[in-house]
Amino acid sequence: MEAGKHTPAHERHGIESQADATASAPKTLPAPNTQGETSKEFAHGEPSGTLDAHAEIAASTKSMTPTTASPDEIGSGAPTAIMDNSEAYTATYELETNPSTNTQSMTCPTEGTEMQNNTQNSDETLSTLMQSTTLGQFTETETSAALTDDTAWQDSTLESQPPPWTLGKTKQSPQISRTASYASVLGAGIAAPAPSGPSTVVKRKLVTVRRIRRIDEPTKMNGQVVLHIDGWTVVESKHPFMDLKDWKVGELVVFFEIDSVLPQRIEFIDLFSNPKRLTTFQGKPGYRVISSAKGKYLSQGLVFRLKHFSDIYGPFLDRCKEIGHKAASKEIMAKSFEDLLGVVKWELPEEDIKEGVAGITPAFVVNPSWYRAQNIEREIFAPSWRNKVWQVTEKLDGISMHIYKVAAGSKWFGTLPVLPQGQEYPASMRDARGHVGVCSRAKDFMDRPGNLFWDAAKGGSSVASKIWDIPYPNISVQGELCGSSIMGNTMELAEGEHRFVVFGIWNFDTGTYVNVKEVAEICKRLQIEHVPIIGYYKIGELASNMEELLAKANGKGTGAFGGISEGFVFRCLDGKNHFKVISNEWLAVTGK
Template sequence: MSDNRRGVLRDNPEAARTNAPPSGYLENILNAAAAADKENVPTGTGFSPTDKAAFAPAATPSQPAPNSRKRKAPATPPAPQRLPTSDELEDIVIDAPMRENCDQVRRKINRALDAGIITKTGLAGEIGVSVKSLNGFLREHGAFKGQGYSSYPAAWEYFKKLDAVGYKIPNKTAAAKKQKTDSADGAEADIGKVDVSDIHLEGEETDEVPVYDTCDEIRRKIDAYLRRPGVTQAQFCRDIHAQHQSAKRPANIHTSQLARFRGMKGARAGATSSVFYGAYVFFEKLRIKEKKPMTQHRKDMEEAWPNGFDRTDDGRIAALRTPSPRKLLDIMDNVTPATSSNAVQPIQHYKRTLVGVRKVTAKKKIEDHRTVVTVDNWTVVGLTAHMKRYKVDDLVVYMEIDSFIPKTNRFFELWPRMTDVFDGEQGLRVRSHVVAGTWSQGMIFPLEQFPEITVYYHNRVVKVGQENATTEILKYSFADHLGIKKWEYPTHERPVTGIIGELSALIHKPGNWRIQDIGNVVFNPRTVNTRTYQVTEKLDGVSMHVYKVSNSSKDLLDFFPALRPLPIADKPDGDGIPIPPTMQTERCRVGVCNHSHEFFDDGKNIYWETAKTSGIIDKIHQIPFRNIAIQGELVGSHIQGNTMRYPEGKHEFVVFGIWDIGAKEYLAFKTVELLCKTLGIAHVPVLGYGPVTKYGKNVKELLAYADNLGTGKYGGLRRGLDLQG
C-alpha cells in the first residue's frame, strides 16, 4: 500500500469508513505482503494470487489461533543485509531538517561499529571525512558537543540515506536478548558471559596486577571483544568490575564509563580509569584461559616497563615522571594526550630535552690531539687530555646545542668563555662547530660533577636495580634542576609591539625531536619500511600562528586573551586604539601569535603585517573548520639574520601544519598541502612522501643527505629536513 493511500485513510476517517473493505482484509494483505517480501516473491500487489491465506478471515479474540500456547522453536535468524555503498546511495537526496543531536548520531555510529557491519576507516571513507575527524567527533560527549566536526552532518546524512533504502543497522544488544529468550531449552543462558574466575593473577587481591598494555591497545581489545556474538556492554562492564577485588574497588562500572574510556585517544589517555585496569586483568585472564601466546607488543611492554605501566599518569599530570621509553615511541602516543573530561583542557606542549644523562657509545682519536666522543648519535670533540676520562658505556651529563649555561660556581672552568648574554644573565651558549673536520655538537661533563643527579641515581639503583635505574635516568631532563635555559636567538631587527597576552594553552606548540635522539625509533627494523613521512625543507625562521575561533565557542574563547582597546603609551588616560575588524568579525575572532605571545593589530607589528600581506587573514575564513590555528614560520629579511637571503623588506608566512583546536589534533599533512595549494597559501617546500629509508638507511646517511640540500630560492643554504609522520 502506498504512502498516499495511507494518508487518505488517516486524514479522512469518514472516507475510510465509507470505503472500508471487509473486516480483516487489509491486515491479511499486509501480512501476506510481508511474508512474500521475506520469501522474495515477485508480486504486483504485495501477495501471490494463489495465496489463500490472504483471503482467510482474520482471527478474532473469540477464536484463538490453534496451539497458541505451544513453545515455538527458535527461528533461524535471517541472513544479514548487505550494506549499501556510497555509490549506491549517491543519487538519494535528503532534504529533511537535521533533528538528531550529536549524541544520537554518535549512538548510531557506535551501533554500526559494534555490529561489525563496517570499520571506522571504512565509515570515514563512506561519509568523506578523515579518520581523525571521526575519532574527534566520537570522543565528544553531550547533545551539542561535536557540532563543529564535519563528521556530524556527514554521518547524519549517511544514516538517513540508509533509512531511505530500508537498511536497518543490526541491534546487537537486542539480538543477544532475543537469543536468550528463544533458547531451545527455555532457560536464560548467559550469552556472552565468560567465566575467568578460575584464573589467578599475582597481585589481584590488592588490585596491583602489573599492566603491560597501553590504553589504546586495551581499547582495541575491547572493540574486538564486543563484536563477539552475544557479548553486551552491560555484561562486559560486570565482568571487568569483578576483576577489582581490593577494599577500594569501585561500587560498579557503568556503560557510560566504558563509552567515555573508548572515546579517548592516546597511549596514556584513560590510564587512571577503573575500566582500563579491570579490562586489562580480564583480557589477560582470557588469554590464559584460551591458551593464547603473548603478542610481540606485550613482550615489548614487559621489557620496557618491568614494574608495569604507570596507571597514575593519564597524560594530564605535569610532573617529573618516567617518560615513555624511547624504544617504544612508535607504540606510545605522547604528543597530544587526550583527556577524560568534557571540559576544555590546556594542551601539554612538547619540551625539548636540553640536559640529560647519556651513555658513551664510541670514542675515537683524530688529528691535532683531539678525540671524538659519541653519545647516542651526537659527536663531541675535545682535547685528548680532557677526553681520556670518558670510556665507552660511561654515563655522562650531555648538554645539547643551544643550551645556555649560566655563570655560576658549578661551571667556573667555563668562565673565560662565558661572554654571551641571555635574559639579562651572563653565560655560555652551547654551539655546534667543526673541529679538525668533524662536527662537535654539544658538551659533556662527568656524572660525578653533579651530586644531585648521582644521589638520585644511586637511590633508584637500591630501589629498582641498576638496569631499571639506568633506563629511567636516561629519559629525564635535568635542565630545570641545573638552571639551564634554551637559548633564543634575537630574531627580530624590528621591535615586537602590541603584546596583549600569552599564547593560548589550547594551541599546541610544535616541536621537533632531533634525529640524533630518536634514530633508533625512526630506523626501528619493524616499522622503518612501513611508516610514511612527509619530508619538508627546514626553514630558518620563527614560529608564527594565525588562528580563528567561532564566537559560538564560548568555552574555547575563555582560554584566549580578552580583547579590549590597546592603550597608547603616551596617552595612558585615552581611549586607546580600537579593536580593528581584522581581529573580530561577526562570526569569529582572529588572532596572530608567535611561540609565546598574542599580538594586537596596531599597524606596526611584524607578525600582523606579514599575515595581512600574505593574505592569510582573508583566506583563513575559507578553510572549512570552525576553530583552527594555522602554524608555520615567519621568514624574511629581518628574521634570524636573514640566512635565507630574502630581499630587503620582504617577509613571508610559510605554513607547515593546521591545528584543530576543538579536536586537539593536526589535520593530515596532505590535506594541509592541498588546502594551501587551493587557496594560494605559501607552504613549506615538500621534498616527498615515503619511508625514511628513501633518504638514508641510517642516521649518518640521513644527516649527510640533509647536509647536501644545496641552496634555497633566494640563494641561502637550506637549513635541513623536517620529517613529519
C-alpha cells in the first residue's frame, strides 16, 4: 500500500513504502509559483484528514477531554476491577453530576465514599441514577469493605516511578489454576527484597498490576484514548479487547512494560494475529512490546483488564475475601507476574551487536510514505489541492534513511536502547548535548567502521555533525541513501559512491514535518545536499488531468545524478500532503 496509515494500538507506527527525493527542472515546466498556501484538510500524505493523527493531534491539544481523579478520590472509590459476575451480593450506587464543578461522583450511600471523574462535556445533571453492580461471592460486610477501603494503592503506585525495579531472585512456577490460593500466585512473582550485598540480583518488573491515574480522550484519535499509568502513557482503544466497557480512572489493570516478550497464550491471541510484530527470541515465537508513536504521544507498554488473566484475577478475588480489598490491592501491586505468564525481557541478539545493529528503528522516527498519484486522482485535481502551491522535486531511486537527534533530558531520550553491559555509545553518537542516531526503516545502527549508513551520514554533507546546527531539539532528517550498491544503481553513480540526500525534517515534539521551504533554506545554509528542487507550482499550472501529469514525469529524461529520472514528488508547503508521480518510462527501463 502506497499510503501512510496508522497502525492499531498494539502495533508500532511505521509504513512500508519508498521514500521520496527529487531533481533538476525540465524545460517543459512553466515558471514556478513562489506563493505558498497552507492546507488544513488532510495530513501527512493522507487523502482523508481522519486517517492521520500526527498533525491532527498536535494541532488540537485544546480538544482533549481528560478524565482524571485525585489519589484521595480514587482511594476511597469503588474499584472497577472487582465489579464482576456474582450471585451473592449487589451494591447500589448513585451517580451524581455537579454542574458547578463539572465533575461526576459515584457514591455508595451507606458508606459515603466517592470516586470523581472530570467530564468536561457533561451538560446535564444526573440526580439519582441507580446503578447496580455485582461482585464475586462476598458477604455484605466483606463487600462493603472491599469497595470502600481502597487507599493502599497510593503507597504502592504514586510513590514509584517507571520503570519499577525490585531486589531479589525469581523462581519458575507452573501454571496456576483459577482455584489456586493467592499465596501460591505471589510465589510466582518477585520474592521479598533481599539484603543488599554483592550477591543481590537486580531484576526489572515486566508485568505488574497498576491503576489508571488519568485518561485523555483526544477528539480526533478515532476511538483511541491515552491512559496514564504512573509515569507511562499508553494509547489504547477506548473499548478494551473483547470488552465493551470503557476504561475507568482508578481501575486496576495488568501493565506490560516495553521490551517484554509475550509467549503464545490464549490471552494474547489478538497480538499474535499480527505477523509483523512477532519475533523469535530464545528459540521460541513471541510478541515483543515496544514503544510506538501516536502523533505527539508515545505509547509505552500494553494494558489489559485485570480479569483478562484468570490466574491473577481469581486469586485476587479470593484474597480480597481473606484480608480485605485494601490489603489485597497493596499485596498484588507489590508483585510482578512475568514468570507466571511466561514473559521474558528482550535483549539485543549477539549477532546484531556484532553487525553494528543497535536495535529496531526508534518509535518516534516516522517513516515517509507517499501515495502514488494514480490512487488519489480525485483529490489531486479537486479545487482544494489543485489550487495549492507544491514543492516539486525529482524522485531519487534509493532507500529511506534517517539521521536523528534527541536532546538530553527530553522525553524521547529515555526511550533510546540501553546497550548491554560493557557496551558504550561512541562520541559521534552520544555527548552532553544528547544523542545522534542513524537508522533505516527497520533498524537502528551503531557507528561502526564499514557501516554504509553511518559512512553516508558522516561523509558527503556531514549531516551527522551538522544536525546540531538545525534549530530544533528533537528531529529526524529524512532522506534517500543512493549509491552504486543500492537499488541496482539506476542513478548510475560511480562504483563505490554512496550519498545521503535530504528531502524532509520530521519534528518529534510537534508530530509534523518542518515547512519544505524552511528545510531547503536550512540545507542551503549548512551546505547539506538536498534533493533537486524543480520548482514551486500549483497543480493546475502543470496538468489538468492524470494523463498530462504522467506525461510530465515521462518527459523528464535524465535525472540530476544520471540515469533516467524516476519521476516527481509533490510536497505541499504546509508539510501535510505528499504524493509521487512515477515515470512509466522509468518503470519500463528498470523493470521495477
